[in-house]
Amino acid sequence: MPRHVSSSPQLDLLGGNHPQPTHRLFLALLPGEAVARRIEAAAAAVAASQPLRARMVRPARYHLTLHFLGDSPMRREDVARAAMAAASQVRAEPFELVLDTASAFHGREPPCVLRCTESPAGLQALWKDLRLALVRAGVGGHLSPQFTPHVTYAYAHGALPPTVPIEPIAWWVDGFALLHSIVGGGAYQMLDAWRLQP
DSSP states (O other): OOOOOOOOOOTEEEEEEEEOOEEEEEEOOOHHHHHHHHHHHHHHHHHHHHHHOOOOOOOEEEEEEEEEEEESSSSOHHHHHHHHHHTTTTOOOEOOOOOOOOEOEEEEEOOOEEEEEOOHHHHHHHHHHHHHHHHTTOOOOOOOOOOOEEEEEEESSSSSSOOOOEEEEEEEEEEEEEEETTOOSSEEEEEEEOOOOO
């Protein structure tokens, strides 16, 4: 006789819920300390200039996602190894990225973001080459077909903030990283990183 499997959350011995953590893997650009400080200052200025109700992102979590590799109840070491092998095959030159606009995306908790009016050719080439390498490595199941470069600085509660210009932030990009995180958790864990070579 088959056992009945309950769909209720598992309880501990005291009756409390212990939800399963969600592990996330992604490839991203990470700003240096000076750029992170400028992103933080721009975020504070945007928040102060409009009635923005939002949960601000800590500077240690600023990043620009290149490719999302999926969520799972445990860290997928097989996906991480395949992504590392794929990333190590990519050759790209350093480039400058300029964040010059603050805007927001729709969503359950809408992300407030900094974006670039013009996405540099070097960034687009890196995204495309990485995407191709990941697909060839067999870890392309979660890859987006489109790329909108952005750095999330807050998550809005209520109305979306309008799109406004900011003082341009020049970001010299000379590398990217594979990151692991626990959704809703603390700092990211860098699993590997690659330098861009002229």
